Amino acid sequence: xxxxxxxxxxxxxxxxxxxxxxxxxxxxxxxxxxxxxxxxxxxxxxxxxxxxxxxxxxxxxxxxxxxxxxxxxxxxxxxxxxxxxxxxxxxxxxxxxxxxxxxxxxxxxxxxxxxxxxxxxxxxxxxxxx
Amino acid sequence: xxxxxxxxxxxxxxxxxxxxxxxxxxxxxxxxxxxxxxxxxxxxxxxxxxxxxxxxxxxxxxxxxxxxxxxxxxxxxxxxxxxxxxxxxxxxxxxxxxxxxxxxxxxxxxxxxxxxxxxxxxxxxxxxxx
DNA sequence: CGAGATACTCACCAAAAAGAAAGTGTGAAG
DNA sequence: CTTCACACTTTCTTTTTGGTGAGTATCTCG
Numbered sequence: 283x284x285x286x287x288x289x290x291x292x293x294x295x296x297x298x299x300x301x302x303x304x305x306x307x308x309x310x311x312x313x314x315x316x317x318x319x320x321x322x323x324x325x326x327x328x329x330x331x332x333x334x335x336x337x338x339x340x341x342x343x344x345x346x347x348x349x350x351x352x353x354x355x356x357x358x359x360x361x362x363x364x365x366x367x368x369x370x371x372x373x374x375x376x377x378x379x380x381x382x383x384x385x386x387x388x389x390x391x392x393x394x395x396x397x398x399x400x401x402x403x404x405x406x407x408x409x410x411x412x
Numbered sequence: 413x414x415x416x417x418x419x420x421x422x423x424x425x426x427x428x429x430x431x432x433x434x435x436x437x438x439x440x441x442x443x444x445x446x447x448x449x450x451x452x453x454x455x456x457x458x459x460x461x462x463x464x465x466x467x468x469x470x471x472x473x474x475x476x477x478x479x480x481x482x483x484x485x486x487x488x489x490x491x492x493x494x495x496x497x498x499x500x501x502x503x504x505x506x507x508x509x510x511x512x513x514x515x516x517x518x519x520x521x522x523x524x525x526x527x528x529x530x531x532x533x534x535x536x537x538x539x540x541x542x
Numbered sequence: 543c544g545a546g547a548t549a550c551t552c553a554c555c556a557a558a559a560a561g562a563a564a565g566t567g568t569g570a571a572g
Numbered sequence: 573c574t575t576c577a578c579a580c581t582t583t584c585t586t587t588t589t590g591g592t593g594a595g596t597a598t599c600t601c602g
Contacts, residue, residue, distance in 0.1 A: 290526070297529065300523060300527055303527055304519070307519075307530070308523075313442075317435070324560080329551090330548090331549055332548070332549080343551095343588070344550095344552095344590075345591085347551085355537040355538070357533025357537075366599090367547080367548085368547045368548090368597095368600045369547090369548045369549050369550080369597090370548075371548085378447050378529055378530070381566040382526075385522035386517070386518070387518070388516070389437075389516060389519065391515070392436040392511065392512060393430070393437045394434070396511070396512075397430060400433065402487075404485055404487075449560080461579055461580080462577095472560075473562075473581090474560080474562090474581085474582095476580095477579080477580060477581080478560095492578095496569095497567090497568090497570075498568075498576085498578040498579080499568085499577085499579050499580080524583040
């Protein structure tokens with residue numbers, strides 16, 4: 283599973299660290315929940331846990347916590363705890379988070395633009411096969 | 413799981429069909445293997461099955477077939493079978509596939525640019541936690 | 543005193559995804 | 573007649589994911 287010394291160039295001159303990070307990030311951004319949370323936080327600004335949950339229908343507490351933690355670890359969101367009772371925790375996008383949202387716009391736009399093409403391709407493919 | 417009439421706007425005015433497709437596509441594009449295959453095909457042009465496999469270390473035959481099929485279904489690659497023996501099958505990116513690769517560049521670039529920032533954020537986070 | 547609010551965590555389980563390995567069809571080469 | 577190449581497919585096993593529901597800490601309100 284390590285390197286293949288016999289295949290000199292696997293692909294290009296890509297720094298494996300960048301590779302790994304891209305995979306990582308993309309896997310996360312691509313993640314259903316991360317994507318939506320970035321959008322919610324972008325559109326509505328700083329929000330607390332329960333508010334986010336309300337705006338992301340279908341998410342479980344577990345996944346919300348998990349996703350938010352992951353985003354925090356990657357520096358995409360800032361988590362602010364107010365030491366009051368009952369607890370109050372607020373989340374907001376960092377500059378990094380905002381910039382990722384923007385970078386991702388290209389893919390969103392692509393998807394919107396080519397919606398029809400992709401649907402047609404799928405239909406064509408499924409007809410030939412099915 | 414449908415709408416929340418009591419929360420008038422969950423997020424924006426997004427057509428749920430677009431939503432769904434975007435999630436779908438993004439999940440697929442974001443896929444580790446799809447990303448790499450797009451790159452390989454972009455850099456090296458049309459390639460046959462085994463050649464791709466060689467350039468994507470770690471992928472299993474199953475996943476390669478699966479990913480390629482999915483990409484074909486979405487119109488990202490063209491599959492050409494030459495009726496010879498032993499079999500010869502070639503894959504190449506369609507215009508749609510190329511355009512997706514380009515749209516994705518933004519994210520790649522983002523990742524390269526912010527590699528350091530993210531790594532630092534992770535380190536900081538892990539130190540506080542661990 | 544007991545309920546309620548908030549932001550979690552934890553344990554358990556089912557489903558889905560992925561890996562590993564062996565099998566398939568066909569014709570040419572040895 | 574056996575072997576090999578190629579592009580898969582199939583089966584089996586393992587790993588990863590995600591949902592559910594209960595539990596926790598703390599202070600306030602009725």
